[in-house]
Amino acid sequence: MTALQARDVVRRFGGLTAVDEVDLTAEAGQITALIGPNGAGKSTLFACLAGTETVDAGRVLLDGDDVTRLSPEARAQRGIGRTFQRLAVFATLTVADNLLVGAESRRTGSLARGLLGLPSASARHDRDRVEEVIALLDLEGVRDQSAGTLSTGGQRMVELGRALCRDPRVLLLDEPASGLDTEETDRLQVVLRGLAADGMAVLLVEHDISLVLGAADVVYAMAAGRMLAHGTPEQVRSDPTVRSAYLDREPA
Numbered sequence: 024m025t026a027l028q029a030r031d032v033v034r035r036f037g038g039l040t041a042v043d044e045v046d047l048t049a050e051a052g053q054i055t056a057l058i059g060p061n062g063a064g065k066s067t068l069f070a071c072l073a074g075t076e077t078v079d080a081g082r083v084l085l086d087g088d089d090v091t092r093l094s095p096e097a098r099a100q101r102g103i104g105r106t107f108q109r110l111a112v113f114a115t116l117t118v119a120d121n122l123l124v125g126a127e128s129r130r131t132g133s134l135a136r137g138l139l140g141l142p143s144a145s146a147r148h149d150r151d152r153v154e155e156v157i158a159l160l161d162l163e164g165v166r167d168q169s170a171g172t173l174s175t176g177g178q179r180m181v182e183l184g185r186a187l188c189r190d191p192r193v194l195l196l197d198e199p200a201s202g203l204d205t206e207e208t209d210r211l212q213v214v215l216r217g218l219a220a221d222g223m224a225v226l227l228v229e230h231d232i233s234l235v236l237g238a239a240d241v242v243y244a245m246a247a248g249r250m251l252a253h254g255t256p257e258q259v260r261s262d263p264t265v266r267s268a269y270l271d272r273e274p275a
């Protein structure tokens with residue numbers, strides 16, 4: 024079973040402990056959500072898992088292997104995919120070309136081969152993967168448009184598509200529903216459920232409680248750097264510490 028785990032992870036910024044001895048497990052075949060108020064440490068923990076932040080203590084494990092010291096790229100090569108809280112699509116490239124960049128980045132050296140104009144045995148496979156993802160995310164209608172011309176929701180789908188083209192086994196998403204309308208959020212939820220059903224470990228950092236309660240199998244709740252609780256959405260929602268730290272402050 025694929026699983027991405029944080030074990031006793033600590034990350035400090037000067038005198039501030041943004042992540043304080045935190046444990047989290049994202050299992051294959053499940054959607055795991057990480058919730059908490061602004062400043063809770065969610066994005067910092069996410070970055071520790073993706074490798075864009077180093078940890079001050081603790082370990083990050085992928086399928087039981089210690090990846091704590093690996094670069095983000097090395098983790099990506101091992102199957103950890105991610106999207107960004109701020110959109111990061113190539114605005115002037117078409118949607119299909121954005122996805123192709125993702126598919127090609129699976130193969131180290133493919134970019135150099137491409138620049139030299141050398142044929143690649145796997146180039147066809149890359150294009151096949153792009154077509155699969157275009158179908159999965161329902162992007163046929165916009166495949167030849169510049170990604171920068173799409174709505175925020177459309178661009179988020181492109182970013183998700185680019186990550187999926189790398190065939191990740193673990194997918195990390197930081198606030199994927201931000202800027203999405205209700206219909207787009209519903210579609211994202213269906214897509215994520217499908218990915219989990221196919222065996223992917225999906226970890227969402229989310230502020231949109233409705234997305235989390237509707238889609239997640241397991242919810243982790245953080246506040247002020249600490250993990251307050253984890254369990255089913257219902258268990259976490261009714262947890263008194265979580266309620267006082269977070270949920271009671273949300274508009275009804």
Ligand SMILES: Nc1ncnc2c1ncn2[C@@H]1O[C@H](COP(=O)(O)OP(=O)(O)O)[C@@H](O)[C@H]1O
Nearest residue numbers: 036039041059060061062063064065066067068
């Ligand atoms: N690079 C950084 N330098 C200094 N402080 C940071 C940095 N990144 C995050 N923080 C601080 O760490 C805390 C947790 O931030 P963050 O992980 O972004 O929370 P969340 O994603 O839950 O809103 C906040 O107090 C934030 O100001």
Ligand SMILES: [Mg+2]
Nearest residue numbers: 065066067108
């Ligand atoms: Mg954040």
